[in-house]
Amino acid sequence: MSKQKLELTWIGKEKRPKLEPRILLEDPEKSYHAKHRVSDNDIFDNRLIFGDNLLALKALEQEFSGKVKCVFIDPPYNTGSAFAQYDDGLEHSIWLGLVRDRLEIIRRLLSDDGSLWISIDDNEAHYLKVLCDEIFGRKCFVTSFIWKKVDSPNDNKGALSPDHEYILCYVKNPDSIYFRPKQDESILNAYRQPDAESDRPYRDRLLKKNGKNSLRIDRPSMYFPIKGPDGVDVYPIHDDGQEARWAMGKKGVDELIAKGELVWKQRESGGVLRWVPYTREYAPDAPTRPWPTIWSDLHTTRQTKAHQRSVLEGVQAFETPKPEDLVSRILSISTNPGDWVLDSFAGSGTTGAAAHKMGRRWIMVELEETCHTHIIPRLRKVIDGEDKGGVTEALSWHGGGGFRYYRLAPSLIVNDRWGNPVINPEYNAAQLAEALAKLEGFNYAPSETHWWQHGHSSERDFIYVTTQNLSAEQLQALADEVGPERSLLVCCAAFHGVTAAKAAERWPNLTLKKIPKMVLARCHWGRDDYSLNVTNLPMAEIEKSEPAPPGNSFKNTKSRKAALANAGQGGLFGENE
Known part of the structure; x- marks a missing residue:
C-alpha cells in the first residue's frame, strides 16, 4: 500500500513563483537613530524594508535562514471588505497560494527553537490551520489563542457579530520549543513562605485559603486515604473535625513519595494529629503559571486606534490595528532581549514598536505607502521617547536605538x-x-x-x-x-x-x-508585486475597463477563469465547469 497523507488542495497549488533574490539598498535619509545612546543595550541594526514582502522574504533568506526567533504576521483576512489602506478580497485559491509561498520561506528563516504567530479570523482560520499543518507538520502546532478585539457591544450588527480573532501558533521544531511561563506575583498570595520547619527550600503548599481548609469534602468519592511515613492511613482533618482526602490521584502521591519530593510534617492542632503535605511548586523569586489561551485582558481595536491617533496626528488610523500589548505578550512568551523578530505584513508598525521597546531586534516589511505615512513617523517617536502609549509605561521605555531603511533593488x-x-x-x-x-x-x-x-x-x-x-x-x-x-x-x-x-x-x-x-532561466524577472492586494495582481488588468462589482469578485465566470490563469496562481474553477 502506498503511503498517503492528508493535505489541503486547491486549483493552481502546483504553480509556484520563481522568485528573484533581490538585494536590499539602504536609504540613509530615511534611516533613523537616537541622537544619544540611552543605554548599552540600544539596538540600531533593526531593518525596515519597503517593498513586496514575498520578494523581501526571499531577499532575507540567505542572511537570516535559521536566525529569526519569532515571526508575527497579520495578513489580509480575505474578507472581501474594503479598508482604507488596502482591499483584501481575493479569490480563495489565490489567497492560499500566496500565503503558502510566504510561509515556506518563513519556516526556513525561523531558528530551530523559533515560533510563528499568525493573526486571522474565521474567514480563513481553519483553512490556514490545515495549510500550516502541511508546511510545518501537525506536531508543530501549539494552540490557537483567542483575542477579544472589542470592548463594547456591536449594536445593530445582527444576531451574531464576532468579537474575537485567532492567533495561530506554530513552532519550527516541537523538540526545541522555547516558551516562557507567565510570571505572576499573585501566586505569592496562595503560598506561604518557607518557614523554620521546612527542610527543603521550596514554597509550601497552602492548606488554608480564605480562612478555610482548601481540601474538598463535597465529593469524597474522588479522594482516598494517604499513607503516612509509618504506613498508617492518615487523613488531613478540617478545623471542624470533618474528614477530607487530598485531591491529587493516589498514583501521583505514591510517585512523589517514592521520589522523595513529597514529605510530611506532623503538627498538633486541637489534639488531632494532622499530616500536611509539602510539595515543590515555585521558586520563591519567580512564581509562574501557564499562559491562558483566551486573551480578554488586552487592549481592543478601539483603544488601539485611539493610541494611533495620538501618535500619528493628522494621519488616518488603521481600521483594525493590533495593540502593542498583544505583540508584547507574544514576544514575552517566545523571545529574549536581542532576539530577531520578523513581521512581513507590517501595516502600521505595531510589531516593530513593541519589539523596539522590549529590546528585541526587529525586521519589518511593508509595500504600501503606510510604510512612510505611519511606520516611520511612529518609530521615530518611539526612538525619541515621545510615544507615551502602548506598552511604554509598563516597560518604562524612555527612547533609544534606531533602524535602517531599505528598499528592494529593481529587477536585475x-x-x-x-x-x-x-x-x-x-x-x-x-x-x-x-x-x-x-x-x-x-x-x-x-x-x-x-x-x-x-x-x-x-x-x-x-x-x-x-x-x-x-x-x-x-x-x-x-x-x-x-x-x-x-x-x-x-x-x-x-x-x-x-x-x-x-x-x-x-x-x-x-x-x-x-x-x-x-x-536568465533562474527567476521570473521584472515582477515587483506578489502582494495579497487584488488590484496589484495581473487579473486586475483584464477588467480595468469594466466597473468592478461589489466584493472584488469578477463579473462573469469566463473573465474570472481567464484572469486567474493569467495570474499564474490557478483558480477556483475546473476545466469542465
Whole structure:
C-alpha cells in the first residue's frame, strides 16, 4: 500500500513563483537613530524594508535562514471588505497560494527553537490551520489563542457579530520549543513562605485559603486515604473535625513519595494529629503559571486606534490595528532581549514598536505607502521617547536605538528596446556583484586586498563579477593569482580565445559563466508585486475597463477563469465547469 497523507488542495497549488533574490539598498535619509545612546543595550541594526514582502522574504533568506526567533504576521483576512489602506478580497485559491509561498520561506528563516504567530479570523482560520499543518507538520502546532478585539457591544450588527480573532501558533521544531511561563506575583498570595520547619527550600503548599481548609469534602468519592511515613492511613482533618482526602490521584502521591519530593510534617492542632503535605511548586523569586489561551485582558481595536491617533496626528488610523500589548505578550512568551523578530505584513508598525521597546531586534516589511505615512513617523517617536502609549509605561521605555531603511533593488534583468534581456542599467558594479553573488549562493564580501574576491561560499571558494570580455591571457593571469588551493567562479560578459570545455580543462580552479545568460532561466524577472492586494495582481488588468462589482469578485465566470490563469496562481474553477 502506498503511503498517503492528508493535505489541503486547491486549483493552481502546483504553480509556484520563481522568485528573484533581490538585494536590499539602504536609504540613509530615511534611516533613523537616537541622537544619544540611552543605554548599552540600544539596538540600531533593526531593518525596515519597503517593498513586496514575498520578494523581501526571499531577499532575507540567505542572511537570516535559521536566525529569526519569532515571526508575527497579520495578513489580509480575505474578507472581501474594503479598508482604507488596502482591499483584501481575493479569490480563495489565490489567497492560499500566496500565503503558502510566504510561509515556506518563513519556516526556513525561523531558528530551530523559533515560533510563528499568525493573526486571522474565521474567514480563513481553519483553512490556514490545515495549510500550516502541511508546511510545518501537525506536531508543530501549539494552540490557537483567542483575542477579544472589542470592548463594547456591536449594536445593530445582527444576531451574531464576532468579537474575537485567532492567533495561530506554530513552532519550527516541537523538540526545541522555547516558551516562557507567565510570571505572576499573585501566586505569592496562595503560598506561604518557607518557614523554620521546612527542610527543603521550596514554597509550601497552602492548606488554608480564605480562612478555610482548601481540601474538598463535597465529593469524597474522588479522594482516598494517604499513607503516612509509618504506613498508617492518615487523613488531613478540617478545623471542624470533618474528614477530607487530598485531591491529587493516589498514583501521583505514591510517585512523589517514592521520589522523595513529597514529605510530611506532623503538627498538633486541637489534639488531632494532622499530616500536611509539602510539595515543590515555585521558586520563591519567580512564581509562574501557564499562559491562558483566551486573551480578554488586552487592549481592543478601539483603544488601539485611539493610541494611533495620538501618535500619528493628522494621519488616518488603521481600521483594525493590533495593540502593542498583544505583540508584547507574544514576544514575552517566545523571545529574549536581542532576539530577531520578523513581521512581513507590517501595516502600521505595531510589531516593530513593541519589539523596539522590549529590546528585541526587529525586521519589518511593508509595500504600501503606510510604510512612510505611519511606520516611520511612529518609530521615530518611539526612538525619541515621545510615544507615551502602548506598552511604554509598563516597560518604562524612555527612547533609544534606531533602524535602517531599505528598499528592494529593481529587477536585475530587464528588456532593452529590442526586447532582448540585459542587465538593468540602474545597477552599478558593486550592486551587480552583490546581486550575482546572492543568486549563486555566495556571501557578498569584497576583499580589500584581492580585487577578484567579491564574495565567498567557503574559505577557499570565491566569486568574481565583471562586465568585461576576458581574453585567454587575462584568464591565465587570474588563474595564476587564485592558485591551485582555491577556486573562483568568474561571471563575465564573455570570454575569448577558448571554449568553455577547454577553459575547464586548462584552468581547473576557474569556473566561467556569461552574464546575463547564466541567470536568465533562474527567476521570473521584472515582477515587483506578489502582494495579497487584488488590484496589484495581473487579473486586475483584464477588467480595468469594466466597473468592478461589489466584493472584488469578477463579473462573469469566463473573465474570472481567464484572469486567474493569467495570474499564474490557478483558480477556483475546473476545466469542465
